[in-house]
Amino acid sequence: MKLSEGQKLWWVPQHRLGMKGREVTVLKVGRKWAELDNGERIDLETLISDVGRYAPNGRCYLSQEAYKQAEALVQAWIKLKRDLQYGRIPEDVTIGDIELARLLLGMTSNAKLPKERLNTEGE
Structure with a gap:
């Protein structure tokens, strides 16, 4: 998947208790990860957040419609x-x-x- 700096994505938290999706911005794109303005980093292939050995905090979609x-x-x-x-x-x-x-x-x-x-x- 090709992401670019400044691109808008739709962030959805993994555990949605009272939390809703929201628009986020890609700050930096590396070889494997993209850093977001919400402090998360996502895998470029899956758009799933990285939190080490634990369950992911959420994932991104290319748009709210997606x-x-x-x-x-x-x-x-x-x-x-x-x-x-x-x-x-x-x-x-x-x-x-x-x-x-x-x-x-x-x-x-x-x-x-x-x-x-x-x-x-x-x-």
């Missing part, structure tokens, strides 16, 4: 996991549907899916 999109993805994933864990198998779901879902979610590289549901145009 953070909102990432958070929406996490919430959608949590909802899907909950629905799968506590839901029943719908009557019309096939093994092919399940394998296709796994393939779409990157959970398998198996390209040999049952053909019964792969061509759903015209249904």
